[in-house]
Amino acid sequence: xxxxxxxxxxxxxxxxxxxxxxxxxxAAFAQSSVQLYGQVDEWVGSQKFPNGKxxxxxxxxxxxxxxxxxxxxxxxxxxxxxxxxxxGFFLAQNGQYGRFTGDTMFSRNAYVGIESPYGTITAGRLxxxxxxxxxxxxxxxxxxxxxxxxxxxxxxxxxxPTYNTDQGVTGDSGWSNAVSYSSPNFNGLSATAxxxxxxxxxxxxxxxxxxxxxxxxxxxxxAVYQYxxxxxxxxxxxxxxxxGVPGLKSQSVAQVGASYDLKFVKFFxxxxxxxxxxxxxxxxxxxxxxGASIPVGPGTVMASYAYSRDGGGLDQTRxxxxxxxxxxxxxxxxxxxxxxxxxITNQSSGNTYGVGLRAKF
Numbered sequence: 001x002x003x004x005x006x007x008x009x010x011x012x013x014x015x016x017x018x019x020x021x022x023x024x025x026x027a028a029f030a031q032s033s034v035q036l037y038g039q040v041d042e043w044v045g046s047q048k049f050p051n052g053k054x055x056x057x058x059x060x061x062x063x064x065x066x067x068x069x070x071x072x073x074x075x076x077x078x079x080x081x082x083x084x085x086x087x088g089f090f091l092a093q094n095g096q097y098g099r100f101t102g103d104t105m106f107s108r109n110a111y112v113g114i115e116s117p118y119g120t121i122t123a124g125r126l127x128x129x130x131x132x133x134x135x136x137x138x139x140x141x142x143x144x145x146x147x148x149x150x151x152x153x154x155x156x157x158x159x160x161p162t163y164n165t166d167q168g169v170t171g172d173s174g175w176s177n178a179v180s181y182s183s184p185n186f187n188g189l190s191a192t193a194x195x196x197x198x199x200x201x202x203x204x205x206x207x208x209x210x211x212x213x214x215x216x217x218x219x220x221x222x223a224v225y226q227y228x229x230x231x232x233x234x235x236x237x238x239x240x241x242x243x244g245v246p247g248l249k250s251q252s253v254a255q256v257g258a259s260y261d262l263k264f265v266k267f268f269x270x271x272x273x274x275x276x277x278x279x280x281x282x283x284x285x286x287x288x289x290x291g292a293s294i295p296v297g298p299g300t301v302m303a304s305y306a307y308s309r310d311g312g313g314l315d316q317t318r319x320x321x322x323x324x325x326x327x328x329x330x331x332x333x334x335x336x337x338x339x340x341x342x343x344i345t346n347q348s349s350g351n352t353y354g355v356g357l358r359a360k361f
Contacts, residue, residue, distance in 0.1 A: 031075040038068030038361055040092050043145065043336075045354015049162050051347040060091045062356035063143050063326065063336050065099060067108050073115070081115040083122075107174060120182045129192050129211030130253060131173035133222040136213075137257030137270050139293040139302040140322060145352055146338040148306035148320035149270055149289040156308075156318075157276075165344050166313040167285045169253055169274060171228045175207055188216040218261040226253040247279035266293045268304070276313070283312030299327035302338075316345040332360040 043062030048054040060066050069087035076082055087108035089099045097105050104125075111124030130153075131142075140147030144155065156168025178196035189212070196207040211224040229250045257270040272287040291304030302325070308318040324338030335357050342350040 034072040040066050041358040043354045043356025047352045048350045050344045050350040060093050066092050079117040084112045086110045123179045125176045126178045129209045129224050130226045133224040139291040146322050146340045148304045152306045167308045221258040223256045249277045285310045318344045
């Protein structure tokens with residue numbers, strides 16, 4: 001064989017082999033992916049809790065709690081995917097991980113799962129359906145500083161001495177040792193079911209929840225139920241002796257919410273019924289929230305009011321109102337200013353106000 005022809009053939013074979021390897025690598029890369037993402041939120045202002053004293057502060061999580069995360073997916077074929085997510089909160093003002101001292105590193109989410117044409121199953125530490133419904137149907141979304149509904153739901157029961165009230169939900173916004181199933185989307189309708197154990201020999205520590213979500217054009221609605229059962233050592237469920245509600249046996253929460261977007265204004269409404277069963281007695285709490293978001297210039301004005309009243313217990317009412325403005329500097333960065341008023345029966349009023357910056361990546 002001619003030497004030049006032989007060399008050309010070898011070169012062609014090598015090029016073909018390299019092309020095949022590159023194509024194989026590209027196909028493998030296309031079948032799996034890993035993404036880094038998150039947000040940093042800092043605000044400057046003043047805060048006074050009910051019955052407390054004012055404090056000027058530079059703090060994190062004005063509109064959203066700062067966090068970072070990694071998520072990935074691998075295509076298994078036939079419509080199936082293996083997925084994973086790990087997400088951790090952090091305090092940008094001091095570099096501490098978690099939402100507070102003692103919080104775990106990946107307290108936002110930490111799970112693996114399988115996506116399929118028949119729904120998604122995940123296991124690990126998971127965001128609760130109640131938290132999802134709470135933040136989707138109020139104009140301040142997931143703000144733990146300025147959202148009245150978030151305060152009435154998660155900043156109350158079991159958070160003594162900062163919040164001296166027997167109102168609120170226990171069990172955190174995320175559950176450890178949990179398994180969840182989420183259905184496919186059927187013309188805007190979807191459902192989720194979650195179950196969590198205490199992972200101890202005490203089988204009394206268990207939690208479960210069910211949720212339905214519906215989105216259709218300008219209208220959206222939700223209905224969710226959550227049940228938390230206690231044993232003698234409730235682990236991540238918290239301790240309630242200090243807040244004046246010792247011996248809590250179980251808590252049941254039902255919440256409904258709706259929103260309607262008229263373009264020039266979007267309305268939000270929520271109602272929540274909480275039943276607390278103690279060893280000696282029991283009490284319930286009725287909570288309602290109404291709010292609106294209005295486009296003004298390139299930004300949005302947000303307003304919300306929440307009211308809670310318990311039947312028994314400490315016999316308290318709680319009224320919280322907030323007003324804010326969010327201005328986008330870009331698709332990923334926004335600045336905001338907000339004020340919130342908070343009042344609990346027989347306590348001095350609290351208030352929070354400040355300005356902040358949020359950057360997403």
